Amino acid sequence: MEEIQYPQSLGEVEALILQLYQPGSPHRVGKIQETLQSLQRSSDGWQLANSLLGNADEKVRFFGALTFIVKLNTDSKSLTEEEAKGLLQNLINWLIQSLEAPGGPLVVKKLCSVLVAYFMHFSESWKQCVKHIILSLSANNGVPYDAVESAPDTANLMEGLSDAKLLAIFWFSTSLVEEVGKTDSASMKQNQFHRHLLPNIADIVNLLQKTALHDPPNLNQDSKIRQESMRCYQAWVHYSHRAFIDSEIVLEPLRALTRRAIMCLLQDDLYEVTIELFTDVLANYSRFFGEEDFKLLYSLFTSPWAQQRYDRLIQGDFDFDSLQFGMFLIAFGDATVQDLVRNLDTDSQARHLLSSLCGLLGATGPIINEDKIFVPAVEFWATFVETMIDYSYSEDGKTPPWFQSALSYLMKAVENCWRKIQFPPMDNFKEWDSAERTAFKDARKDVGDLLEQSYTQTGSVIFSMFVDLILRSLENEAWAELEASIYCLNSFADCISSDQEACDALLDKVFGSSIFALFTDPEKDMPPRVRQTFLDLIAAYPNHFERHTKYLPNALDLLFKAVDSLPRLAVTASKSIHSLCSSCRNVLVPEIGAFLQQYSKLAGVASLDSLAKEKITGAIASIIQAIPEESSKVAPVSQLLSYVEEDMQQCLHILASWPSQQSQTGSTMGSLPNPAEQLLEGASARCLGSLRCLESMAKGLQVPSDVPVDLDTSSTLAPLWLTGEGASIQQRILRMIITALDTFQGRGDVVEAVCYIFRAGFTETEPGPFVLSVADVATIIMRFGIQTPRLGFTINTACSLVSSQCVGSAQRIDGVARDLLIWVTDLMLALEEPSNDTEIAQNGIDFLSRLVSKHLEVLITHQPSSSLEYLFMFTLKSLTGKDFLPKASAAEFWAHLLASNGNESHIQATLDSMLQHLGPLLAEALIYNIAGNAARSELDKLSEPLKKLVANQVRSKNWLEAALQGANFPSEKVTDAEKRVFLQKVMSLRGARGTNQVIRDFWLACRGSNFAYAS
Structure with a gap:
């Protein structure tokens, strides 16, 4: 690659600049830019900028103006007061000269930006910058800034200015206020820009009154001048919004021009910029307008x-x-x-x-x-x-x-x-692009939200309106109207409880009409979308069918027909079936045999969507759950489970043909031909579908949350599922799970699906087929190693297991908890560093927290002691790390541990001894974070273990003091006195709510903010 020679003359510099605008490789352009930037930053940069601005080529002059900006941003502090004044006059002269040079506005606009950059560095000595620019352009020379005091007012100075000079004034004034507006007026350093901008308001108002906001309008003035004038007004009005935030910014004179600005809407050349201005102001800070302004806008x-x-x-x-x-x-x-x-x-x-x-x-x-x-x-x-x-x-x-x-x-x-x-x-609709189709559906959702919101004011009146529209559309077979009417009626499903009786009567009109006959008539050429929306309607009002069971047969018949004969609607229909069966389970118990028979027909349909199977399985399971006699549930559960087992057998059957497929193609697992890949993918999909059906079945069999629990009944029913005739069902479930894991052990979605099945049983308070033995569940969980996909989720499932009070196990599960702790410890040893996999680290620490809450003795008696020490050090390492999730979990773990109490004296003694050893290390870790190394969002989490440490450990003051004064204290921005003040406040509050604010203040001080940590 050709090297760029460092230029030795002005001509060579100009040649390099011109090469930037010529076609070439990105690498060469980058090298040229590096060389030129080096020249700009050099001590000769000021002179270079002047020389380049004298060039005839516009591109070279532009680069000269850019060089001035670079020098101002890098070397402005090196200029003396006199040099700065001289620079200002020089820049204004270049602006005047550029206005007279041939070419476009590119260089002039850039020089306006240079002058704005000058203001940002020397605003203290150039407060009336706008008037100074006008005065200089009027004199056609960069006059000294001191001359501004004795100069005529702006209105007189503008007389006779050329259009080019007026444009330059507006470009500068607009850029000036936009640049100052980007700074923070609350900052002590940047507030000066806002204060120094204020003296220019009167000059801006005079400028605007002479141009676009002239009264009466000067329609003979050049449109460009008038448009730039309105853009300038827009920028200053936008900036004036700060007047409602910062009391020092008073831009009242701008508000006096509002009525003139409103009239600019009627002028075609100013319409676009003016309407943009008023739309923005009305939307964001309408207080800018006064009462008379609103009256004028009303009349407009x-x-x-x-x-x-x-x-x-x-x-x-x-x-x-x-x-x-x-x-x-x-x-x-x-x-x-x-x-x-x-x-x-x-x-x-x-x-x-x-x-x-x-x-x-x-x-x-x-x-x-x-x-x-x-x-x-x-x-x-x-x-x-x-x-x-x-x-x-x-x-x-x-x-x-x-x-x-x-x-x-x-x-x-x-x-x-x-x-x-x-x-x-x-x-x-098909001709629209995908973004338009998506946006159309989103717009419908917005309307749905509006309807739901409107119901609070209209009550059943609006509901009745859409019922009437549905009935009218049915009569006319106006499909688009019918679909929209049903869609709108769906929007009220969650908000009609206050008018339930009235809305029930109106829904009766819909479901008691010819609507079911129409939707089951195969002769009707109805768009699928209309059918889908009606299926959604059935799912939206399941409680209505529970109260009016006469419509249930028609609804379910329609839904099952849709699943069977309309593949595009199978998923929608199955969701509706699930919703109806879940809500009406008690009513449908006598029909459980018919449901199982119906499903047996559907289960054999190869094209049936796996999600549809999942939903229907869950629907039937919810009906089984409602069977009063627990023993009567065994047979239907067994039958439903057999359909799921058939899918798993299909999966194994597909895999059984793998050797023959492989021998035919001569391939290996590493280089599968397409047919073999498809075979394996089909098998894994069927396996995953079976597991998800199991999960849906488990959830369907859960006792609804609104059903009271009879604890005596639970204890007498436990043998049915653990050792009685239901025990074989549990074994079949476990065999399916083990088969799936053995067959597809490397697939994360299979691992996750198994965990979801387990979790469904954890939440139960009564025995059941999916309330599996904790030992069996733990044995399967502990099969997974550090290379297992979705391992973090698996550990989280172990957390749920040790936290749940499993039905049928009157004894504590300390033995299982100990085994799981050994498993988690091995995983964390293999992980080595929390940052190597933050999800595993987070969930591993969460598991320790669950043990503290439920099985404290299991944790603190863990052997060998070196293993227990590793776990504690792992949590401390997470606490001082940079990863948010492990750090948050570690903070929660230590807060729980510090607040825990052993039920027996020897447990408490062991815990106290451990904390005496670990306390100084924990204090050091917490101070390391609070002294500036934590993110602000982490402080509230970190405050909890600190508050518990202070409230529960008598030696906490000594530990914290050692951490504050120790060699590992990370900040040099706070004094020893400030550290003592912090410790005194923390100790005096002893875990009170004000501790969080004390910690935030100290964190700010340690990070070197302007905050002063007061005693």
Whole structure:
């Protein structure tokens, strides 16, 4: 690769600059940039910048201006006061010269940026920078800054300035306020920029009044000047938002120009920038406007100008300027929504505006694909409903006078939404790109959220509206309307409890109509989406079917037919079956035989989706759970389990053909041909499907949370599943699990599925087929080693096991807990460092925490002692590490350990002895974090073990003092006196709530913030 020679002359530098803009390899361009940057940063950089700005080529001059910025950012502190003044005059002269040079605005804009950079370094000595720029351009020479004091006002200085000079002034003024706006006014160092910017406000106002905000409008002025003037106003108004945050920033004069700015909306050349300004201000800080401004805007929206633009928008003109108007209207609605709600009865302008906002929901054209205003309009109506709710609850329980009017507008808006969310013809919808299709569905979800929100105000009125629409659409077989109506009715499923009786009567109209006959009629050419949405409706209201069982047969018949004959809807239908069976389990118990028979037919269908199988298995299991007699559950559980076993046998059968496949192809496991790969993938998928059916079955058999537990019954039923006729079912379940693990031991999804099956049994409070022996579960868990995928999740399952009180085991499970502790210890030994796998480290430490809570003796008597010591040191290593999750778990472990009490005296004595040995190490680890090495978000977690240490250990003060004064204390930013103050506060609070704030303050001090750690 050709090396770049260091230039020896100005001509060679200029040649290198020009090469930057020529085609070439990225490596060569990078080398040129490195060389030029070295020149810019050199002591000759100031002179180089001046020389380059004298070049005729615009690209070279631009690089010269850029060099000034580099020098200001690197060497400005080396300039004396006189040198800085001279530099300023020099920069302004270059600006004037560049304005007169041929070419575009590139160099002029860059020099404006250079002058802004100068302000950021020398704002103290250049406070009236805007007027100084105007004065210099008026004199056509970089005059000394001192001349500003005796200069005429800005309005007079602007007389006779060329358009090019006015543009430069606006570019500088806009860039200036934007750059200052990026700094933090709360920072002591950066606050000066904001204070020094204030003297320029009067000059900015004069500038604006002479250009775009001239009264009356000067329409003869060049459009570029007027547009840049409005952009400048926009930047300063945006900056003025700080006036509501920082009391030192007072930009009141800008507000006096608002009414003139509003009138700029009517000027075509200023429309775009002005409407962007007002939309932004209304949306983010509408307090900028005064009462008269809002009155003017109200009148503007009722003017012929607004009506013309509005009509274009709702008639399907979604060009940029039309959309801008729509967003402007919505922003005004958001800013005035409280007045809109409360003044509907008395204010015609409010009614007009709300009608317009309602109309935005009915613009011509399909949403997303064409109509871009619909989604923002829906967001406004969500805000409108929130406001109705706020004011309704503040009226002392009385219906406010505006309520009925507001409700009528809301219902009209909802009706418009219903029309717009109807799916377009499928041929058209398929032509949309994937992003548009996804956005369309998201827009429907937004409408669903709006409907649910609206129910709080409308009650069953809105529910009734969609029931009527469903019945009308059914009669007309208007599929798109029917689908949208059902979709909307689904939205109320979670919010009708207060009107349950009224809504039940309305749902009766739907399910008692011809709807089931229509959806089961094979002659009806109905779009699949309509069927799917109706299946969702059935799933959305399972409690209705529980209360009105006469509709259950029709619903379930329809659902099972969909699973059997409509593959595209099988998953949706199976979810609905699961929902219905789970809710109506008690009613469906007599039909358990029919369900098993139905499933036996479906289970043999090779094309049946595995998720559909999973859901139906869980559905039938939930019915079995409701059988009153426990012994009567054994046979149906066995039959249902046999279908799952058949799938596992199919998996083994597929694998049995593997040797023949391999011999035919001569391949090895390392280089599988496609048919063999597909064979193995099919087998593993069937195995995984079987395990997930087991999990779904286990969850279905769980006792619902609202069913009371009879502890006496639990004890008498335990033998049925542990040693009686149900014991064989448990053994079959275990055999399936072991077979799956033996066959696919390297697959993380198989390991995870097994863990989920175990977890389903951990949560049970009564005996059952999936409440497996803790010893059996632990034996399987302990098969896994450090190379096992999803090992962190497996350890977490062990955590759940030792925390659960397993039914049927009256004795403690200390023996199993000891075995699991040895297993976890071996894994952590193999891991070596917490950072090698943070998930394993985190869950391993969580396991130790569970032992502290449930089996403390198992932990503190763990042998050999060196192994126990390794575990404690592992947690301390995690505590001082950089990984958040292990650190959080370690903090929780130590908090639990410090707060624990042994049930027996010898256990407590052993624990006390251990803590005396480990206390100093823990104190050092905690101080290491609190002294600046922890992240701020970690402090609350770390405060817990510190509070427990102080509250429960009498020697904690000595340990903490040693850590604060020790050689390993990581910060040099706090004094010994500040350390003593911290320790004194921590000890005096002794775990009280204020400890967290003390820790945060000390952490800030150790990190060298401006915070002063006071005594």
